[in-house]
Amino acid sequence: MPAVPGVKFAPVSCGLKKDGALDLLFVSLPEATDVAGVFTDSAMSSPTIDWDRDVLNSGHARGLVINSANANSFTGKAGVAVVEATAAAAGDVLGCAPGDVMISSTGVIGEQLPVEKITNALPGLNPEEGASWEDAALAISTTDTFPKGASRQVELDGTSVTIAGIAKGSGMIAPHMATMLAYVFTDAAISHGVLQHLLQNAVNRSFNNISVDSDRSTNDTVLLFATGRAEHKWVAQAGDAHLRDFRGALDEVCLDLAHQIVRDGEGAAKFIEITVTGAEDDRAAKAVGRAIADSPLVKTAIAGEDANWGRIVMAVGKAGEAADRDRLAITIGGIAVARDGVAVDGYDEAPVAAHMKGDEIGIEVDLGVGSGRATVWTCDLTHGYISINADYRT
Amino acid sequence: MPAVPGVKFAPVSCGLKKDGALDLLFVSLPEATDVAGVFTDSAMSSPTIDWDRDVLNSGHARGLVINSANANSFTGKAGVAVVEATAAAAGDVLGCAPGDVMISSTGVIGEQLPVEKITNALPGLNPEEGASWEDAALAISTTDTFPKGASRQVELDGTSVTIAGIAKGSGMIAPHMATMLAYVFTDAAISHGVLQHLLQNAVNRSFNNISVDSDRSTNDTVLLFATGRAEHKWVAQAGDAHLRDFRGALDEVCLDLAHQIVRDGEGAAKFIEITVTGAEDDRAAKAVGRAIADSPLVKTAIAGEDANWGRIVMAVGKAGEAADRDRLAITIGGIAVARDGVAVDGYDEAPVAAHMKGDEIGIEVDLGVGSGRATVWTCDLTHGYISINADYRT
Numbered sequence: 001m002p003a004v005p006g007v008k009f010a011p012v013s014c015g016l017k018k019d020g021a022l023d024l025l026f027v028s029l030p031e032a033t034d035v036a037g038v039f040t041d042s043a044m045s046s047p048t049i050d051w052d053r054d055v056l057n058s059g060h061a062r063g064l065v066i067n068s069a070n071a072n073s074f075t076g077k078a079g080v081a082v083v084e085a086t087a088a089a090a091g092d093v094l095g096c097a098p099g100d101v102m103i104s105s106t107g108v109i110g111e112q113l114p115v116e117k118i119t120n121a122l123p124g125l126n127p128e129e130g131a132s133w134e135d136a137a138l139a140i141s142t143t144d145t146f147p148k149g150a151s152r153q154v155e156l157d158g159t160s161v162t163i164a165g166i167a168k169g170s171g172m173i174a175p176h177m178a179t180m181l182a183y184v185f186t187d188a189a190i191s192h193g194v195l196q197h198l199l200q201n202a203v204n205r206s207f208n209n210i211s212v213d214s215d216r217s218t219n220d221t222v223l224l225f226a227t228g229r230a231e232h233k234w235v236a237q238a239g240d241a242h243l244r245d246f247r248g249a250l251d252e253v254c255l256d257l258a259h260q261i262v263r264d265g266e267g268a269a270k271f272i273e274i275t276v277t278g279a280e281d282d283r284a285a286k287a288v289g290r291a292i293a294d295s296p297l298v299k300t301a302i303a304g305e306d307a308n309w310g311r312i313v314m315a316v317g318k319a320g321e322a323a324d325r326d327r328l329a330i331t332i333g334g335i336a337v338a339r340d341g342v343a344v345d346g347y348d349e350a351p352v353a354a355h356m357k358g359d360e361i362g363i364e365v366d367l368g369v370g371s372g373r374a375t376v377w378t379c380d381l382t383h384g385y386i387s388i389n390a391d392y393r394t
Numbered sequence: 395m396p397a398v399p400g401v402k403f404a405p406v407s408c409g410l411k412k413d414g415a416l417d418l419l420f421v422s423l424p425e426a427t428d429v430a431g432v433f434t435d436s437a438m439s440s441p442t443i444d445w446d447r448d449v450l451n452s453g454h455a456r457g458l459v460i461n462s463a464n465a466n467s468f469t470g471k472a473g474v475a476v477v478e479a480t481a482a483a484a485g486d487v488l489g490c491a492p493g494d495v496m497i498s499s500t501g502v503i504g505e506q507l508p509v510e511k512i513t514n515a516l517p518g519l520n521p522e523e524g525a526s527w528e529d530a531a532l533a534i535s536t537t538d539t540f541p542k543g544a545s546r547q548v549e550l551d552g553t554s555v556t557i558a559g560i561a562k563g564s565g566m567i568a569p570h571m572a573t574m575l576a577y578v579f580t581d582a583a584i585s586h587g588v589l590q591h592l593l594q595n596a597v598n599r600s601f602n603n604i605s606v607d608s609d610r611s612t613n614d615t616v617l618l619f620a621t622g623r624a625e626h627k628w629v630a631q632a633g634d635a636h637l638r639d640f641r642g643a644l645d646e647v648c649l650d651l652a653h654q655i656v657r658d659g660e661g662a663a664k665f666i667e668i669t670v671t672g673a674e675d676d677r678a679a680k681a682v683g684r685a686i687a688d689s690p691l692v693k694t695a696i697a698g699e700d701a702n703w704g705r706i707v708m709a710v711g712k713a714g715e716a717a718d719r720d721r722l723a724i725t726i727g728g729i730a731v732a733r734d735g736v737a738v739d740g741y742d743e744a745p746v747a748a749h750m751k752g753d754e755i756g757i758e759v760d761l762g763v764g765s766g767r768a769t770v771w772t773c774d775l776t777h778g779y780i781s782i783n784a785d786y787r788t
């Protein structure tokens with residue numbers, strides 16, 4: 001992955017992970033870096049989320065500190081003090097106000113974070129533009145089985161700009177829950193208002209369309225930083241025609257990262273793409289797609305390589321959206337299995353069973369009531385998921 | 395379990411289950427039997443549901459036919475013909491119109507039901523008042539690991555009346571999904587309008603408050619029949635003071651059956667009771683309770699006997715209901731673990747860990763925003779669930 005002009009970072013170990021692995025990422029950003037962000041809507045969100053929302057209100061950020069191994073969530077007033085101390089220490093290093101530093105944490109919930117490990121480490125760090133993206137991704141990981149990154153280079157108003165992002169998905173260090181984090185950087189010169197618009201749209205087509213186990217984190221965060229180092233004309237209007245390729249590239253980076261998270265879902269063996277068409281509207285299509293993606297019975301059937309399409313029917317039925325039983329159509333791996341509310345004439349399971357043995361499963365469902373459509377992605381539900389989440393201390 | 399005056403039944407094997415086990419229950423009811431019913435709200439419901447709703451409109455039923463091993467769901471026009479043929483054959487035996495016979499099916503979805511096995515069996519059956527409730531429960535089971543029944547005897551206006559019910563829960567014969575069915579019979583003399591009121595209330599406190607895996611069947615059905623054979627004064631008003639004990643007994647029977655379904659949930663090793671208080675209203679409390687009960691991460695933690703209360707915080711957060719992070723309180727097994735948005739002072743995990751090793755887990759959550767409350771029940775998520783649902787054909 002290429003460096004992003006203006007983005008300097010240092011991935012280090014500060015002692016939060018017991019095995020001495022990378023667990024702290026410190027990012028330095030140039031003055032006037034614009035930022036956009038999307039956060040968890042959990043009612044139990046971490047104090048880092050409250051802090052970052054405040055920074056986001058200014059539209060600008062000078063730094064970013066991310067730790068793994070402890071989510072600093074449900075930690076009361078002490079947790080708020082941890083965020084303040086981290087931002088103050090980073091501000092000292094960067095020569096900026098604490099309110100210009102964004103903070104993210106991921107890991108165990110409900111345990112106090114020993115902030116001195118972070119504040120002691122920060123002054124000694126020397127963020128560099130050419131630092132390792134792979135190490136950066138590892139520093140924000142919990143038990144992700146591979147580091148996650150994606151980048152694109154694209155023309156914006158005749159100037160080449162870079163978009164590079166890293167993400168982490170679901171995993172365990174100590175017993176805690178999965179937390180999704182993603183950070184995308186660009187040297188494009190785009191106002192934070194436009195960035196926010198672009199990011200919200202990209203997230204709605206990527207991170208908001210994936211599911212590993214239907215559980216929603218207290219710390220989910222996606223941030224997009226634009227350093228403005230690229231020498232094209234400043235973009236301050238979301239409708240600016242020069243944004244077309246940039247928008248597409250940003251969407252691709254977000255989707256690539258989102259797919260990597262699903263592929264590394266806890267215990268996942270198969271990557272599942274579910275496309276719903278014929279819905280009342282796009283929102284309804286997404287709701288039905290999520291009902292299928294989150295169904296334990298659908299996910300276990302796929303884990304068992306079982307072409308049990310009756311469970312897809314069940315999941316459509318429970319979604320609470322308009323659907324016509326007698327017009328429902330389902331294909332698996334491009335092969336029609338059901339049409340007009342019944343199995344297709346002379347249904348032969350053999351080719352569908354063969355598709356189920358693959359690593360990439362495609363499901364298409366037409367609800368028969370309108371023109372709404374959506375695609376969502378998930379993984380199967382395996383013994384691995386149970387082992388990771390149940391057997392940790394047994 | 396006692397016989398219910400007027401209720402005659404015959405549990406038999408008609409050849410739908412490959413191993414020759416009981417798979418058909420035929421129930422004969424006296425004229426003027428009042429009936430109430432509650433059905434799945436799946437948009438993909440079985441044609442049996444449509445049929446039973448029509449019968450229910452009349453408020454009366456003379457017969458009931460239930461088969462296991464095939465859900466007759468998503469079977470198109472042929473599935474409708476199966477229901478009509480079954481009702482016609484049962485009506486011939488009972489000397490009543492087909493429209494006086496209710497039909498239920500449970501088992502695999504999307505496969506055609508060989509109805510001749512049922513219509514051939516019905517004429518030879520001789521329903522009896524003293525037949526075995528245990529056999530009746532087995533005849534409607536799929537791979538439930540035990541037959542489910544509950545009964546109470548109670549005074550109604552000075553007369554002793556009986557309430558007896560059977561139910562089935564989640565299990566597998568061929569790859570299909572769990573289907574919840576329950577049938578409750580009484581000899582009380584109560585109008586169908588009052589029965590419907592009593593049943594709806596009982597279901598809202600019992601069957602509607604349980605979850606095994608968050609997947610909702612296409613065939614869920616709860617029916618309540620009253621033969622009127624008991625010689626108390628006819629009850630035609632829901633506010634009738636004589637109903638007090640009956641209402642309590644009916645609630646108990648429904649709750650008992652609902653708990654048996656949870657205890658026999660696929661792969662279940664632990665029975666979990668979740669009480670939510672301090673919610674905006676009772677509806678919000680139930681929604682939060684369900685979010686906790688349906689969380690794969692909460693359920694796997696309990697399977698692993700891990701007192702990972704951070705996951706309960708997460709589930710509260712994702713429920714989408716009002717909750718105050720800084721007033722949230724959690725107890726497990728009656729032991730306070732978190733209060734005012736943080737772990738309790740000097741939290742000692744040892745007694746909580748000991749509680750987690752038991753078979754009955756109690757969780758109480760106070761949301762700190764109102765006086766709404768609800769209790770829901772679920773089971774843990776184990777390797778057994780994955781094996782039953784994924785490994786069936788591998």
